[in-house]
Amino acid sequence: MRTRVVILGAGFGGLELSSRLSAELADQVEVTLIDQSDSFIFGFSKLDVMFARRTMDEVRIPYRDITKPGVTFRQEQVRSIDPGRKRVVTNAGVYDADVLVVALGADLAPWATPGLEECGHEFYSPEGAARVRDVLAAFAGGNVVIAVLGGFFKCPPAPYETAVMLHDYLARRGVRDATAIHLVTPMPKPIPISDETSDALTGLLDERDIRHSHACWVDRLDPAAKVAHLKDGRELPFDLFLAVPVHRAPPVVVQSGLTEDGWIPVDPATFATRFPDVYAVGDVTSAPVPRAGVIAEGEAATVADVLIARIAGGPPPAPYPGEGICYIEMGDDTIGTVDVNFLSGPAPTALFTPPSAEAADDKRRFAAVRRDRWFGPGPRASRPTARLDGAGHESQLATSAYEDARGRPGPSPGGSRGQAL
Numbered sequence: 001m002r003t004r005v006v007i008l009g010a011g012f013g014g015l016e017l018s019s020r021l022s023a024e025l026a027d028q029v030e031v032t033l034i035d036q037s038d039s040f041i042f043g044f045s046k047l048d049v050m051f052a053r054r055t056m057d058e059v060r061i062p063y064r065d066i067t068k069p070g071v072t073f074r075q076e077q078v079r080s081i082d083p084g085r086k087r088v089v090t091n092a093g094v095y096d097a098d099v100l101v102v103a104l105g106a107d108l109a110p111w112a113t114p115g116l117e118e119c120g121h122e123f124y125s126p127e128g129a130a131r132v133r134d135v136l137a138a139f140a141g142g143n144v145v146i147a148v149l150g151g152f153f154k155c156p157p158a159p160y161e162t163a164v165m166l167h168d169y170l171a172r173r174g175v176r177d178a179t180a181i182h183l184v185t186p187m188p189k190p191i192p193i194s195d196e197t198s199d200a201l202t203g204l205l206d207e208r209d210i211r212h213s214h215a216c217w218v219d220r221l222d223p224a225a226k227v228a229h230l231k232d233g234r235e236l237p238f239d240l241f242l243a244v245p246v247h248r249a250p251p252v253v254v255q256s257g258l259t260e261d262g263w264i265p266v267d268p269a270t271f272a273t274r275f276p277d278v279y280a281v282g283d284v285t286s287a288p289v290p291r292a293g294v295i296a297e298g299e300a301a302t303v304a305d306v307l308i309a310r311i312a313g314g315p316p317p318a319p320y321p322g323e324g325i326c327y328i329e330m331g332d333d334t335i336g337t338v339d340v341n342f343l344s345g346p347a348p349t350a351l352f353t354p355p356s357a358e359a360a361d362d363k364r365r366f367a368a369v370r371r372d373r374w375f376g377p378g379p380r381a382s383r384p385t386a387r388l389d390g391a392g393h394e395s396q397l398a399t400s401a402y403e404d405a406r407g408r409p410g411p412s413p414g415g416s417r418g419q420a421l
Contacts, residue, residue, distance in 0.1 A: 002030040002070075003311055006088055006095050008078055009103035010035035010063060013281040013296035015374040017101060018071045020304035026069035028311055032095055034088070036077040039063060040374075041126050042367055043155060043293050047162060047329070050129035051169050052137070059126070065375045078104070081256035083275040099277050101303060102264065104250050106154065106283035106291065112246035113149045115221030120241035123162065124154065132242065136169065141178025142239030145228055147218050148185040150246035154283060154291045159183060159244055160190055160201045161329040166242075167208045168331060182211040182236060184228075189214055194350035197328075197338050204330055247291070249284050261286070268343060269319030271303050279303050289342045294324035297370075319343070327363040328355075335359035 005021060007014045010033050018033045045059035063073045076090035086097040108124055110116045121135060122128040144166065148159055163183045170176040183205065189198040205212050217231040221241060228236040249263055258264045263286035264273060271279045271287070281303060282296035289295050298320060305317035322343030328336045334355035342348045353359065 002028060003307075004096070004098045005029050005031045005101065005307070006086070006097035006099070007031065007033045007101045007103060008035075008081070008088065009105055009282070009284075010037070010040060010073065011103060011105055011282060011296060012293040013103035013300040014101070015040065015370075016297045016300040017103070017281070017304050018066075019068060019374050020301060021307065022068035022071050024304075024308050025311055029070050029307075031068075031071040032074060032097075033066070033071055034074045034076055034078060034090060034095070035063065036075065037063070038075055044158075044327070044363075046123065046126050046129040047158070047165060049126060050123055050132050050136070050162075051165050052133055056126060056130055061371060061375060067375070078252050081252060081258070083256055083258055083273065083278045086275075086277060097277075099279070099307060101300075102253060102258065102273075102278070102280040102284060103282045103296065103300065104253055104284050105296075106152075106247040107250050108245040109248045110243065110245040112248070113218065113220065113243070115223050116149070116241075116243055116245065119221055119223035119226060120243045122243045122245045124158075124244050135240065136166075139170075139175065139179075139240060141175045142180075143237055144179055144181045144240045144242065145236055145238040146181065146183045146242045147228065148187065148244040149218055150244075151186050152291060153244050153247055155293070156187065156191060156290055157201065157326060157328045159185060160205065162242065163210050163212075164204050164208065164331045165329060167210060180211070181208075182213070184213045184216050184218060184230070184236070186217050187214060191326075191338065191350065193340065193342075193348040194338060194352055197336075197350060197352040200330070200336065200352060200354070201328070208331075247283070253284055268322075269302075270306050271299050271320070272306075279306075289322050290340075292324070292326070294326070295322075298322070298324055322348075327359065327366070330355035333357065333360060335363050337362070 007018055014033055018031050021029050021031050039060040039062045041059050048054040049056055049059060066073050076092045078088060078090055080089040086100040088095045108122060110122050121132050123132045146159055146163055163181055166181060167176060170179050190201040191197040202212060219229045219231045221228050226238055228238060249259055253259060258273060264280040264284050266273055266280050266285045266287055268287045271281050273280050281299035283291040302320040309317055320343060321341060323341040326338040326340060330336045334357055336355040337353045337359050339351040
């Protein structure tokens with residue numbers, strides 16, 4: 001009898017886990033992958049949309065393209081989760097699982113900051129980025145505030161990338177000299193575990209005359225005065241307020257009883273929850289690692305190792321190492337990288353590599369490899385993997401389905417090395 005695995009959420013974590021189980025246990029598992037959306041979008045693509053590099057249609061990958069043995073995708077909304085019974089109720093049916101994996105991510109909560117919905121713009125969802133694209137097209141200058149509004153948020157480098165890309169975008173439009181840009185964040189520095197990377201990022205801002213305030217919290221916005229009130233008593237006037245909203249676990253997860261202090265606690269070695277045969281990966285957990293796509297992917301690979309050892313037999317797998325590669329947009333079409341490791345040693349480590357055009361190629365390869373791995377041999381199987389060249393056009397790049405992001409053969413399908421934040 002096949003093991004019934006129900007995966008809630010088809011982001012980095014859900015896609016990686018379902019692909020691994022299909023690749024190694026297709027005849028032993030019955031995987032149901034549930035997501036309320038009809039398509040997947042890489043998180044870093046939202047900035048391409050926001051700055052009019054690509055359209056929403058160009059960055060969407062439809063879930064209908066998934067062609068994986070043993071995997072069924074359902075576009076449904078999760079209404080309730082019973083972790084004790086491993087039962088899920090959606091708007092279309094009821095699912096009972098032998099193994100339940102929660103990978104529903106974190107919701108954005110713009111309502112949590114008073115005034116934001118009335119006079120600010122969130123750009124951390126693809127839809128929000130598309131709306132900001134239209135706002136930016138008509139922006140003629142003034143004070144721009146880019147603000148991180150919560151202590152936990154996806155992809156720590158993204159606000160800095162946004163500031164640099166906004167500078168470049170406004171310069172191309174001829175309105176940068178009429179604009180002041182100010183980045184505000186509660187983080188003490190850009191990448192807390194790496195002074196070298198943090199100095200590089202703040203250096204980019206300084207070179208472009210972008211102000212930055214760290215360890216700084218926005219309390220509320222005044223829509224009438226167009227002023228951001230900070231918790232330290234300062235006021236920041238703005239003409240355009242771009243926000244990384246407060247993040248929250250989805251209400252259906254909180255209501256399930258899985259969470260403590262707002263997030264799902266897990267064993268960081270295996271991502272098991274306190275409920276037997278229930279696991280959680282990605283942004284919805286309180287694991288001691290950043291919230292990022294690469295992290296969710298690596299966590300899912302660990303859960304896959306655990307389940308494969310259990311179902312197929314074998315020794316217990318190694319614990320999750322907490323490692324990955326962060327690709328950072330650093331201006332002038334170059335990418336810097338940070339190799340991070342959070343859990344393998346006595347303290348987190350990070351190795352910074354300065355920006356280069358070659359790393360930009362690596363980032364494109366990263367997306368191409370995962371697109372093929374997760375969505376299977378659909379329309380893409382008949383041709384080499386496509387990537388975008390510097391002009392935004394597709395060029396042909398032959399890759400192995402399990403090459404890592406630097407083009408080296410991966411250790412195994414879904415291995416956690418060579419991934420990008």
